[in-house]
Amino acid sequence: MDVDLEAVLEAKKAQYKSIEVRKDVELQYDVGNLLATDLNPLDHHAMKSRRDEYLKGLARDNTQLLINKIWQLPVEKADGMILVELPTPSTVLPREKPIPKPKGLTAWETFAKAKGIKNRKRSRMVFDESGQEWKPRWGYKRVDDPKDKWMIEIPDRADPYEDYFEKQAEEKKEKIAKNEYKRLKNISRTQKGGRLKAPLPPPLTKDMSKYQLTHALGKAKEATASIGKFTKSLVRQCSCRGSVFVFIVLLTQFHVAR
């Protein structure tokens, strides 16, 4: 019975072409990258006389060996597809960007860590007593939206001719400027050297666009000890929406308000 079975199997196998490939030197594989390296010497005569045929044959043999390796991997089935788990690639390849440095803690974070203060999650909706409904804590139609404040009660001793709405708006601007100042201070502390690395303006060339030139002009104006306060501006420079410029403006505003 066994002999019959073997004969049947042999006959079946003979129908199909073999998957075996004989090589003098074993190939080197990096299955994680689907890579195979053949170290066997090439047939130079074949390369000269019938190159394309030879290369195709060589490719077929090497690919067969690589496929044999891939098919040996552990298989799993998912969504009707047959998947194999690839091992980690063994070829050492360089990264494209440097390894990120761990971010430094901000001033608040170091304080909270020292005190043991944990962040508590706040609910999105807050119950508004006046309207007797649930409103979001922040964002669109929030609880304490300044748009809803149409009236400000002035205490007895306060100046009745002062514009309190403007005062509120000013205070909000100050808060934002203060926050921005602290944020930049945190960044400057964590960066190397402890100082903000101002980006160098690109060298002036004749191919520069109008925008680039005005931007460079703006940077040149600020490159003084007084941050351009006393530099006479040339024909009306458009305000550059550069980061350093905005920071300086806000900083001076904050100091003036103080």
Add this chain to the structure above:
Amino acid sequence: MDMQNQGIVKPKTQRAKRALETKAPKLVENTKSALFIRGGHTSETVTQALKDLSVFKKPEAVVLRRKNILRPFEDATSVEFLGQKSDCSLFVFGSHSKKRPHNLVIGRMYDFHVLDMVELGIENFTSLSSFKSGSCALGSKPCLVFAGDQFETEVEFIRLKNIFIDFFRGQELKKLALDGVDHVITFTAAEGRVYFRVFQVILKKSGCKTPRVELEEMGPRLDLVMRRSHLSSDSLLKQACKKPAAVKPKKVKNVSRDSFGSKLGRVHMKRQDFTQLQTRKMKGLKRTKPHSSTRNKDGPHTTKRAKLDSTASS
């Protein structure tokens, strides 16, 4: 405007924030994108070669439409700038001149500074469109086959092999669908030339689980000759290849398996005083006072009964 100083300019929209995050350095990086640049003068061979090669890099390919008058070997800063703007760390620059006909400069960057650059000349080129048969799915991972001992012996070729792997390997996958193995890119090095061939993989029945491989050439076909090269120093390459400590697989200590497959580990104990050990209490083993039959009755340790007798008699 250079946004090198991350954090100073805070993005105002979520989309901008996400864009910055994808471009930022990460522990596990994105798949490398390639930039295809045309030089001041290009021949039809070169433009077609660039187009065909970009097919194998899509969707991680950026093909620049306009011509850029650059000389990568003389001044790499322009290439670096283009790479930075399009967030590509691989590039192929094609040009044509009398001195260097049908020239391709293939290179890679680390931190947007050129790491390696190799100049290859195209000697024979057959475009993708000339091959009527054979095709592959867009974006599928290719099999890579290198042949020829030059790839192991010569320094330039060793680096070139590394560049080719970096360029063509595509996404790093943990799981591969067996249906997705559809094309193979072969590089054969002989006598200073690299023969670039691409074949479609056709899997046929073989009577056993592993299929029989048949190949159908699908192009493009390039015969490349090595010209100049600008390779980085070994120290820079080593620095670029460094893996972050957080990604390294954690070694599990003190776990071993015996021949039966049982998990074993060693438990290390402190020094113990075995005399003070708390064990289970067995009443029978309790240390009692010695029995009267073993001792002298007239002695000081007489039993109660004996005492009563003495009082009764008096």
